Amino acid sequence: MTEHEECPSCPRCRAGICEIHRPVVGRREVAVFLVAGVLLLAGVLAGYFTPYPLAGTALLLAAAFISGYGVLKAGFLALIRLRFSIAVLISIAAAGAFLTGNPAEGATVLYLYAIAEFLEEYAAGRAERSIASLLDIAPQTARVRRDGGEVTVPVEDVGVGETVIARPGDTVPLDGIVTAGASSVDQAAITGESVPVAKGVGDGVYAGTRNMEGYLEVRVTKPEEESTIARVVALVAEAQAHTSPTEAFIERFSRYYTPAVILVAALLIVVPPLAFGVPFLEAFYRALILLVIACPCALAISTPVSMVSGITTAAHNGVLIKGRDSLEAVGLARVVVFDKTGTLTAGRLEVDDVISFGVPEAEVLAVAASLDSRSGHPIAEAIRLRAEAEGTVLQDVEEFASITGRGVRGKIDGATYLLGNAALFPELPGGAWWVEYDRLLREGKTVVLAGTDSAVIGLVALSDVIRGDVPETVADLRSRGIRTVMLTGDNERVGEAVARRIGIDECHAGLLPEEKVAMVERLMDRYGLVVMVGDGVNDAPALARANVGVAMGAIGSDVAIEAADIVVMEDDISRVAYLVALSEKTVSVVRQNVVAAIIVKLGIAGLAVLGLVSLWMAVAFGDMGLSLAVIANALRIGRPDAGS
Template sequence: MDQFADLSATASPSSAAPAVGPEPLRYRVGGMDCPSCVAKVETALRRLPGVDAISLNYQSQLLKLTLDPAATPREGLEQVIRALGYTLQRLDGLSIVAADGTTIAEEADSAAGTPWWLSPKLRITLVIGLLVAAGWVLPWLLPTAEPYALLPAALAGLAVFGRRALLLARTGSPFSIEMLMVVATLGAIAIGETAEASVVVLLFAIGELLEGVAAGRARSGIRALTALVPRMALLVEEGGARAIPAARVEVGQTLLVRPGDRVPADGTISDGRSDLDESPITGESVPVTRGEGDTVLAGSINRTGALQIRVTRAAADNTIARIIRMVEEAEASRAPTARFIERFSARYTPLVILIALLTVLIPPLVAGADWQTWIYRGLAVLLIGCPCALVLSTPAAITSGIAAGARRGLLIKGGAALEAMGHMRTVAFDKTGTLTRGEPQVTDLVLLSGSDGTLMGLAAAVETGSSHPIARAILAKAAAEAVPPRPVREQKAQPGRAAEGIVIGRRVEVGSVRHALERGASLPLDRVEALEAAGKTVVAVLADGQALGLIAVRDEPRPDAARALARLRALGVRTLMLTGDNARTAAAIADGLGIEVQAGLLPEDKLRAITDLKQDGPVAMVGDGINDGPALAAADVGVAMGGGTDVALESADAALLGSRVDGVADMITLSRATLRTIHQNVVIALGLKAVFLVTTLAGVTGLWLAVLADTGATVIVTLNAMRLLASRSALR
């Protein structure tokens, strides 16, 4: 009876538990070494009734799906995956749950998987290798056994891989590498090439083992991120501190972080001051000083003083955990080149099978050539035709590129974004908080009515709760001047124009000079021009439409902004500043940085500017992820600035976790290095096959070298992709 019929019978209403509807499941699938493995598992699962929303990533080995246990029991689903030759561990939250429901390990620990020296692949390789060795030795002891001495090794390989090939064929993958290898091995035995058959299965087993080792090395990027969070944390209690698992830290608890310790959770400093090395998360090489009230990120290294940190995010939601989840999602998304190669390989494999068949038939039938010779060569062509190395060539490079970026504070959310960055012709930047520090300070107050205290009090009331850099400057000035807070209601913001609210019965607006003039307010334009000429941003404060005064703030460029823009120009990329600030202030910043500028832009103006720029080629937009939403979305790649904030992690196509402008040039350089690696991998994969195809048809190489044409190429393209992880030169 068909296996799936058996599963359906197992799921009959009389034997199954009461139906509870589809449930989400998560598994760690061990032994997946390439996208072909993903295709095999996905194809098999789609044939099971009640299975939906399948998401599988070979790099993270994470399988997500929804299952209706009334249609297919969970045990039946797990049986199918294990029968394909993969190991399986069910994940529950952040823990791996054993069959009896007990928690046996943390998910982070499982990311490393089973060491290769303990894997079933090594055991299979050793068994076949010993049988091959015995087959070569036996004829010395028993000469009459020579014709059959290597047959046990070939049959052992067929028993292992043949069973898997048949199951893959029944589950919708008839053209698997296992099937091609089994057909070639059976053919070799049939024509009396038992020695060749045994070497083929041995090399195939060795190749699978090496692929697993290389894939495990390639997963080191995620494991390196996971290792940033310490296993233990010091919980502050009355009378001292006690150690608890970092995974059990709860929001609201206070932790002690001593000098030299890693920060175990995202939080806010409640006591102490210290220098923190945030380079593992943000890529910022210079330690930053943090004090009471400042935010700290899990994984940062405390360099100097002791800190007490109030936890703001649980372990499952800290910065490292969210980066890991987003990198895994990015790795799972297929890049355009990868999708093209997958479509190509779907047609390529049947074509090669046809070529192998013609290789067997045409020479003997047309030219009367020897059947055994051309059957042998046709079997070799069959092995050469496996597309594993070709299919792996792109995702291996994309995955390594994404992981290399994440290690350096460059969070790229998918292969499409990584590919696109290398083709950028123009990079447009927001000004405030992007090219500048985003920490302006109030420099001038120009009173038109009332007092300084009234002006600052009304402005601060309207800006309360806002995260805009100018709002923070006004609130900081009010706090420094001890201006008492005023209650406000009906707060709202007009993006790019003004913030407003009702304060002590008056409608107060804090907005741009342009907005104030449009409202009909009377302003001293000569004073405005003088302040703007000095590179300051001027906002007007209105009460019931009447101008109360002007507030001028100034924001300095980031230390690395000029260097970053120079690097982009050296890469052949045009740079442009798009800002809502006035022309004089924008020009003062732009002149110092050597960048083109378009000023006085509303959000819709920035959107229109991006649309116009795209006519000359791909455009990236770099902004803070809040006010620049339309422009970020319209660009070919939107890049958000932010030091690990929710906005930086969850908006746009990429994020610079360290708020380093230099990261944009790093991202483009990394993308170009990744594209070069993809091109190299495709040449290696197709080039080796072409060489071995010619030499096989010419009779120079045989079956065992044909196996190396695929398994060897697979290992080579994986190792080549891993260079992106190992070398910092990819960013320079």
């Protein structure tokens, strides 16, 4: 056993995709198929074109044993345990062909079935190699600052707290925090972002991301086996162990399917000779064909190979799907629920309108920003940022006082000004300012009044910033026939205003966290499968209750990665539309594969009963050919346009 095999910290070992433990199928199998193929061809030629038919049969037996040893052994062991597996069907069919004087067809059955098995295993291995390729982007060595110098060491020898160096063009070796330098970093391998992200002191960087043009020193925060990319790979590999509802149904179906097929084949041997005078050997041969065509190989692989292809494709595009059941559920769901703050909106107020009455707008903004200069409230911060952007000069404030629940007051250049809500101006008559105030409130905005003891001089309206791609994402979902719902703790007026702006179908406002859970339950009762999208922190209970919980922007949040069923690594709402499109495509491919497998097998089975197909044709078209078609269709999901 090598040192690597004993290493428990290898990310590939922990994910179950280490090539040392699970060699990739390839050269050995190809050699076996070449040798068996030559023997098969030689046996057929010897049987038909030489006076030595026994020599041909011997060659065919050798070809059958070499190519079919695995399935024959599995079939024998299953049969003595009275377990009717696919291997039993193939073994009976091959043995029957030899016993009825059709050795070429018996050998061909085993040879073609072995090739089909190899291709299925190769397809599964292709998905695993796709997962492993995520780990390959992280370098195996790192430049580390030690003893005042710079040394290059294996990444597994770098400890938490040490400083690694990333020069322009380098790939960041380990997760950490930038302690010196500034650059832009390409995070596409992890988050799916196409645009490099600016990084400076205090920003987090991740193993496998590429430093573009600057010099960075990074303090390591996680060892190699706990890096973000290693964890993603482990979770994606783990997701392959979760079966989808469709897979579970096919597995249950197969338990009864194989014994039923054997029973039907037995009846086909007995009934036609007795009822219709069909020769016994011909009836027996037709039964063998039925056994071969009834093998549910294509049906069995139709779902898992599609699901794995979808999961690995999503991982390469910054979406971590933690189970095949979640991928299928998203593809079937007709309702997507969004938490508002932090998901649809940035959770950051921004000044939308500055309206003045009898004074310049600049004066209103100057008064508001000056009075708010001593406050740390989000409203005050938004007003100061707007003033700073417009070059407004703040004035000194004297006799400043805070009025609980209403606002603030103070003197600027000897004049007293007030800033706050309408309760701060109870004695002032309505007028133009009241009309504007009411209009802004109906639009769902937060409105701050600025004025004196005798008049309102202006209004400042603010709203939560809606994320850039939200309207397009919501429109995309609606175009797919998906109902969109928004949950928020804000008041109904604010919630409805945001819903109108972004095109949400249904809004439920004024909800506490436990009320969001209850609302998700009601939506599940009304619509069936429900997908909930949130930030994975303050809406964690609702995410956990939904059929599928999707956490946004969770690249640095261990809590969100653990809590959610699906994790969008970057804070990009358009990834939700991508996820739905990919899931729908995956479900569609699964349905195509299942329907195609059933139709083709039923068609050839009907021809077999009538004696219109041979044994090798049943294997070539009804088993191996169909399996190839199913695999090829499933691998389409991994194409670059998948989910677009």
